[in-house]
Structure formats: C-alpha cells, structure tokens
Amino acid sequence: DVLNAANHLSQREGTSQRERLPRLTWRVESLDGQAVKAASGQRIDVDGKIDPRQHADAILLTAPFFSDMDAFIGQRDLIGALSTALKAQHQAGAVLAAYCTGNYLLAEAGFLDGRPATTHWAKAADFARRYPAVELHAQEVITEQDGILSGGAVTSYLNLAVRLVGLFAGEKLAAMTAKALLIDMNRVSQASYVSLLDDHGHADPLVARAQQRMAATLQEGCRLGELADYLAVSERTLNRRFKQAIGIAPLTYLQNLRIEVAKQLLESRPIRLEAVSLRVGYEDLSTFRQLFRLKTGLTPREYQQRFARREGRG
The missing domain is CATH 1.10.10.60 (Homeodomain-like)
Known part of the structure; x- marks a missing residue:
C-alpha cells in the first residue's frame, strides 16, 4: 500500500511522460512459490518463488507470528534457505529490511552482528539473550546501518516502507507519502508503548x-x-x-x-x-x-x- 501510494503521488506530481511512469515495482515471494497462510488464517498469493539469482534493490522481510520462537528458529532448513537467499541479495547490493520478529531472520543470517537493531519490545529480552553480538536498541522504532534496516513492533513496517521510498525514489516523495497515509515518521521510540511489568512466570x-x-x-x-x-x-x-x-x-x-x-x-x-x-x-x-x-x-x-x-x- 505504501509503495502503491508513492507511485500514485509520483504520477500525479509528474510533469513529463517519463515522470508519470511507476517509480517503484515489487514482487511478493515465498520459498516454494506457493501461497502463504497468515497467522490470521488469510491466504496470501505470491508472485513466485524466491530466487537468489534475481537481483532486487531491496528485500523487506515480513514478521513471522510465533509465540514459541524456539519452534520457529528450530526449522533449520527454512532458516538456512532464507539466509542463503538474503546473503546473495545483500552481496549484490540489496538493502535488507525487517520488522518485529523478522529481525530474528536477519540475526540468524548474521547480518546484525556488531550492528544496531531493534525488535518488538516484548521480544527484547529473548532477542538479547539469543544474539548477544547484536547492538540491540529495543526502544527505537527503526535502526539503520550498512544497508540493513531494522524495525520495532509490527506497525513499524509502515515506517520501513516509507524509508525505502526515500532511499529509492527520494525524500520528497517519501514525505508526501507519509503525510498522505497519516504515517508518523517522527516516532523514534517504542518506550511509551512498553509494558514495564512482564509476566515472568516465576514460582518463587x-x-x-x-x-x-x-x-x-x-x-x-x-x-x-x-x-x-x-x-x-x-x-x-x-x-x-x-x-x-x-x-x-x-x-x-x-x-x-x-x-x-x-x-x-x-x-x-x-x-x-x-x-x-x-x-x-x-x-x-x-x-x-x-x-x-x-x-x-x-x-x-x-x-x-x-x-x-x-x-x-x-
């Protein structure tokens, strides 16, 4: 939706035929090329299979919904295939972006070692325990370094998408898109949303x-x-x-x-x-x-x- 809105605004503002062409194109892909079933039960069709040989300017990882991250991370074949594809894209110059639990995928592939990252505030303690080499800034909405973008809780995907518009179509269009969609790009912290009293489930x-x-x-x-x-x-x-x-x-x-x-x-x-x-x-x-x-x-x-x-x- 963000990319589509950016294209619409770009075409509306363009003065020449070239300027009115879509500036951003995208594909939705899965590992096997088959439709994906979301946690809500919704079936999401995809455009094709992930192919590491096909270069993209940017990859946006969606966030897997798992209450038990051990079960997700334990799917080594899936994690390995995603890591291989991501490494090939990044080596070819692609920007990598993830939000919420999608940051686990970046961390598993080693992209976040020695780099700043964030994730959903409720996952911060678990994330820090699993990936001590990552410079976790759990209060931040977005971190960015070396072409690696990391977003916080789920709705930070909107901020990430606008940031990608800025990187590839210009900051002016990014600002116009954020305003048109009422996306607050001044959100810099998750701290005000954080519950300070986690249920630790202790038995003392x-x-x-x-x-x-x-x-x-x-x-x-x-x-x-x-x-x-x-x-x-x-x-x-x-x-x-x-x-x-x-x-x-x-x-x-x-x-x-x-x-x-x-x-x-x-x-x-x-x-x-x-x-x-x-x-x-x-x-x-x-x-x-x-x-x-x-x-x-x-x-x-x-x-x-x-x-x-x-x-x-x-």
Whole structure:
C-alpha cells in the first residue's frame, strides 16, 4: 500500500511522460512459490518463488507470528534457505529490511552482528539473550546501518516502507507519502508503548509476596528495608531472590510498578498530575516526572494527551 501510494503521488506530481511512469515495482515471494497462510488464517498469493539469482534493490522481510520462537528458529532448513537467499541479495547490493520478529531472520543470517537493531519490545529480552553480538536498541522504532534496516513492533513496517521510498525514489516523495497515509515518521521510540511489568512466570513464593506487598502499599511509599522486615529476610536476600526470579532488582520492579499504575491512571480518566504522583508514592512531583520520562520517553502530560481514552459524545 505504501509503495502503491508513492507511485500514485509520483504520477500525479509528474510533469513529463517519463515522470508519470511507476517509480517503484515489487514482487511478493515465498520459498516454494506457493501461497502463504497468515497467522490470521488469510491466504496470501505470491508472485513466485524466491530466487537468489534475481537481483532486487531491496528485500523487506515480513514478521513471522510465533509465540514459541524456539519452534520457529528450530526449522533449520527454512532458516538456512532464507539466509542463503538474503546473503546473495545483500552481496549484490540489496538493502535488507525487517520488522518485529523478522529481525530474528536477519540475526540468524548474521547480518546484525556488531550492528544496531531493534525488535518488538516484548521480544527484547529473548532477542538479547539469543544474539548477544547484536547492538540491540529495543526502544527505537527503526535502526539503520550498512544497508540493513531494522524495525520495532509490527506497525513499524509502515515506517520501513516509507524509508525505502526515500532511499529509492527520494525524500520528497517519501514525505508526501507519509503525510498522505497519516504515517508518523517522527516516532523514534517504542518506550511509551512498553509494558514495564512482564509476566515472568516465576514460582518463587517470597518474590510473589513481595510483589503483592508492593502493590498494596504503593501509595504509602514502600521502602525496601521495611519490605524485607515484613518478609522476615535480609535486603540482600530479597535482592538476590528478585534477580533470580524476574531478572531485575526489587527497586527497579517497584519503580516499574509505580509507572505502570501511573500510566493506567493517566489513560483512564482526567486526573491532575499531582494526584497521580501521590497515588503511586511520590510526594515530589519533579521526581515523578523525571522517572516517568526516563521509563516511557514521554512526560506524564504528553503520555496523557496521546493515550487517554476519550469519552464518546452524543
């Protein structure tokens, strides 16, 4: 759709017959040349089979939808065939672009080693564990280096597509296309969309009790020393058990909890920032603002303006 819109705008703006010709052409390909079934069940026809010998200016990898990435990565024949095709295209000068879980394919082929990359924020920890040689910038919407473009969560494919228009048809047309399709090219961070409280699925009863206590005493201002006393353990033990169970220190978890509750309050109804700050245990509004921006990339007011639910009008 983005490429088609760019062609339409280019033809509309062109003054000569040559300028009115389509500037961008594309093919949709699969490994075996057969139609692909999307995760939603939709059948997607393709134009043909992937042929590494046919040169392209750019390759855009779609994102596979897998809850179990081990199962996907374990398909070595498929991964190997894709890697071979991608290497042949890149060696011939093609730009490679991927978004969301498609970045796993670039990483498996070795393209991201020593280069910056991003992925869906919920996959960041898993991605970093699998590919330690990659310079992961999980908060960024797009990274780019050496003809390798990496996009974040699913809708970043729109930003990637506009970037490809800019590379091959000019930045002026790219800007026109983004405006026509209401694509926000100023999105530079995924941070404001990130859930800070992942479900780690741990089985540590001490940590579970600590989490419950933190939530219950959030407004009063939970202190780690008091929390350790309540649980009848040392602060050192509490820190160790937290890191073992969920990978972060209890203070970090407490900060994340406070910001998540603040986000929910800001999203749900009109509310003063002072009230939000006090509700999550911060008497100092400036401290709350600083931490909120550090965690989300936005000020509390900016977050409220962007994400607050609007009541319908009759």
